[in-house]
Amino acid sequence: MLSVSRLKPFINVILFGVGALLIGCTKDARKSAESDQSTPIEENLIAARVDPAKTIKIETHGTLKSSERKFAETEVKTTIDVKLYEKLLEVFQTLASVEGQTLKILDARIRFTQFQVIGFAFEVENQVKRPNPGFFCHRFKVQESKNSISIDSVCENPARNLFQVSLQGDQIRMTFFNRQWGPIIGDFSALTRPDRGCTGTLKNDGQVFRLVELSCANTVYQVPGPGSEEIRLDTFRYANVSGTSVKGQTVELVGGLYRDLARRKDIKLTVPVVGDIQIEERELKVKDEFEHLIKK
Secondary structure (H helix, E strand, O other): OOOHHHHHHHHHHHHHHHHHHHHHHHHHHHHHHHHHOOOHHHHHHHHHOOOOOOEEEEEEOOOOEOOOOEOOOEEEEEEOOOOHHHHOHHHHHHHHHHHHHHHHHOOOOOOOOHHHHHHHHHHHHOOOOOOOOOOOOOOEEEEEOOOEEEEEEOOOOOOEEEEEEEEEOOEEEEEEOHHHOHHHHOOHHHHHOOOEEEEEEEEEOOOOEEEEEEEEEOEEEEEOOOOOEEEEEEEEEEEEOOOOOHHHEEEEEEEEEEEOOEEEEEEEEEEEOOOOOEEEEEEOOOOOOOHHHHHO
């Protein structure tokens, strides 16, 4: 039999090996536990839950020492990608209000205008809560591309393409496709009219556009009533000399009132937000080609 003294070196080697193995396992467990803990940067990213449509920018200050697990303060910044229909909302709210209020001065009894309909479509798209104004159709589809927006009415199948707006630099261009507007505002005489076109200039205030000036051609309003009356404008012009303040706004309408296809009255209206309203109306004498037959 081997004596204990002879086995002692072997026992020490075995004990040393077991001890080293236990120490190694403990270190591995600590490393695993540390790797499972979220770093401050990871925690910030998880807490932020940033929308995929937004951009994250992470800035760190100082030197990071992984061995000491010390991190500088981390700031998470998000840059919101503002949609074009959001930036144009104020422009069409302004035009809807201006067109409607100006026609009230003329006592034209016009229930809806094209800018009021388009302004409502922009508000719905921007989730602005307001009641249905009573349009014959109040369901719209707003489609946005890089620098343009198209608006369709979807009350019928197929949908009707009502309007398009496009931007190039600070210039804005709009087209109302009049042939599609009859069922929308109850004016079926629009079927034979050329498209209404508008051009203007914008001021970019970062998150929003503001309208500086706008001029429209082929602007016609059907006047409700027993007769066939229309207001046809040679000039529809909006201007805001300040670019921001409502005090600088001016609207100018020049055209005439038509009844039974004949021009009955000249109209010239200038409406500044601050100052006196100037309105000129001149009745026109229209020769009745059948008057001599009635006298006989």
